[in-house]
Amino acid sequence: MPTPADPFAPVGESCHRDGQPCGYKPATAPDACGKPATWHVMWDPGTCDNSLTCDEHMALIQSRWVYVDRHPVGPDCTMPGALWEYSNRWCVIPDDEPALAVARALNGDR
Ligand SMILES: [Zn+2]
Ligand SMILES: [Zn+2]
Numbered sequence: 001m002p003t004p005a006d007p008f009a010p011v012g013e014s015c016h017r018d019g020q021p022c023g024y025k026p027a028t029a030p031d032a033c034g035k036p037a038t039w040h041v042m043w044d045p046g047t048c049d050n051s052l053t054c055d056e057h058m059a060l061i062q063s064r065w066v067y068v069d070r071h072p073v074g075p076d077c078t079m080p081g082a083l084w085e086y087s088n089r090w091c092v093i094p095d096d097e098p099a100l101a102v103a104r105a106l107n108g109d110r
Pocket of ligand 2: 077
């Protein structure tokens with residue numbers, strides 16, 4: 001229920017809330033699909049090229065293209081700093097401590 005003095009009125013586009021839209025844009029359509037996305041698709045881990053898509057376009061993607069990985073859209077998908085976890089099949093925002101430990105391990109720092 002909206003309140004008259006809601007300080008959090010939507011200001012333009014936000015990708016950090018539930019109901020993130022499908023980003024699929026048919027070549028023949030002027031705009032992206034815009035339905036609530038249900039799948040998060042990783043196209044190229046090297047460039048971190050990923051997209052959100054609805055059930056309908058997930059089916060289309062599966063029939064036409066090859067993607068690297070996918071998982072159902074979760075609360076952390078597309079959040080700044082979220083990492084794609086292939087093993088768990090979701091996106092997570094890493095805690096600072098484990099991330100630092102990983103960074104140290106990768107750098108050979110003890
Ligand atoms: Zn769609
Ligand atoms: Zn995700």
